[in-house]
Amino acid sequence: MSTPPVAPTPRTSVKAGAVDVAPVLLGVAPFGLVAGVAAVEAGLGLPEAVGFSTVLFAGASQLAAIELLGVGAPGWVAVMTAVVINLRMAMYSASLGTYLTSERVGRRALAAYLLTDQAYALSIARFQDVRRPPVQRWWYYLGAGGVLWCVWQVTTVLGVVVGDAVPEGVPLGFAVPLTFLCLLVPTVTDRPALAAAVVGGAVAVAGEPLPANLGMPIGAVAGVGAGYVVRRRGRATWG
Amino acid sequence: MGLTVTAWSVIVAAGVLTFAIRGSFLLAVGRLERLPGPVMELLRLIPAAALAALVAPALLRPEGDLVLFGPRPLAGVIALAVAVATRNVLLTIAVGLLAFVGLDLLFG
Known part of the structure; x- marks a missing residue:
């Protein structure tokens, strides 16, 4: 049976998310391996490595917490560092939340658990792109986030068992910023968004020396503020 | 306290707090369905x-x-x-x- 273009179903939406996330995995997989390797190097075992990857499921904060444990820092220092690194997700939560208002609380809770830089960036890019076929948002997010989750767990275990399998010379880590660079482009839709991006990037660069990746959330907040000012100014000028 | 015990306390504590951050707005949106315009403008940026x-x-x-x-x-x-x-x-x-x-x- 040939199917004419129809309204998106849960199935096609999950698939669209899973397909869109594929290139992003190039940057995520090595990161997952590193999370596994780091756990071993810090003196932790497979259960703890998997515990970090399933319960916390947040790469940068996992690595920071594991590293701190490895050098004998107190547990509360590792916890606070992880929490500060993950503060940026409150902004993703707010931004993504506006697209999922009609979903039941259980689905929104699952969306919260699966929230990562990658799942957020991919989903927002797709939801805002009017040139591509529409998707059922929660299912699309589930497709992308679910694949990311699976790959994260598998690569963490591989990292523990096989060790550092990525050759030194391959700069796959650079795939991570390249992914976000590509997803950034369609979000810059007007002058306020451009101001948000420029100021957000500049302040994050200036704040890079701050501990616990604090430069990133501070930069993002500054960017949002700058974009807001530009939007207000524009309105005042053009009436 | 052994490293394993410390590690699991960190996993649970950081996991719970991170879920709270991730869920902060996502779980509140039911009540925030009609956000005021300026807030929506901020979120869009x-x-x-x-x-x-x-x-x-x-x-x-x-x-x-x-x-x-x-x-x-x-x-x-x-x-x-x-x-x-x-x-x-x-x-x-x-x-x-x-x-x-x-x-x-x-x-x-």
């Missing part, structure tokens, strides 16, 4: 600001020092051109990585 704040330091300060002219920023500019022209994530990553490897050799 988050993607551009947050993604730029992730990308810029990775390109310009990968090891702490500010590098405006080097393999990473230049590869970033090339990748940005590809991203603007194609909006294709895989192509952007592929060209960006190749450019980085090539420029890294050039810069030695």
Whole structure:
């Protein structure tokens, strides 16, 4: 049976998310391996490595917490560092939340658990792109986030068992910023968004020396503020 | 206290607090369905600001020092051109990585 273009179903939406996330995995997989390797190097075992990857499921904060444990820092220092690194997700939560208002609380809770830089960036890019076929948002997010989750767990275990399998010379880590660079482009839709991006990037660069990746959330907040000012100014000028 | 016990306390505590952060707005949206206009305007600016704040330091300060002219920023500019022209994530990553490897050799 040939199917004419129809309204998106849960199935096609999950698939669209899973397909869109594929290139992003190039940057995520090595990161997952590193999370596994780091756990071993810090003196932790497979259960703890998997515990970090399933319960916390947040790469940068996992690595920071594991590293701190490895050098004998107190547990509360590792916890606070992880929490500060993950503060940026409150902004993703707010931004993504506006697209999922009609979903039941259980689905929104699952969306919260699966929230990562990658799942957020991919989903927002797709939801805002009017040139591509529409998707059922929660299912699309589930497709992308679910694949990311699976790959994260598998690569963490591989990292523990096989060790550092990525050759030194391959700069796959650079795939991570390249992914976000590509997803950034369609979000810059007007002058306020451009101001948000420029100021957000500049302040994050200036704040890079701050501990616990604090430069990133501070930069993002500054960017949002700058974009807001530009939007207000524009309105005042053009009436 | 053994390392394993400490590790599991950290996993649980950091996991619970991180879920609270992730769920903060997502779980409140049922009640915030009619957000005031200015708040919506702020939320709409988050993607551009947050993604730029992730990308810029990775390109310009990968090891702490500010590098405006080097393999990473230049590869970033090339990748940005590809991203603007194609909006294709895989192509952007592929060209960006190749450019980085090539420029890294050039810069030695």
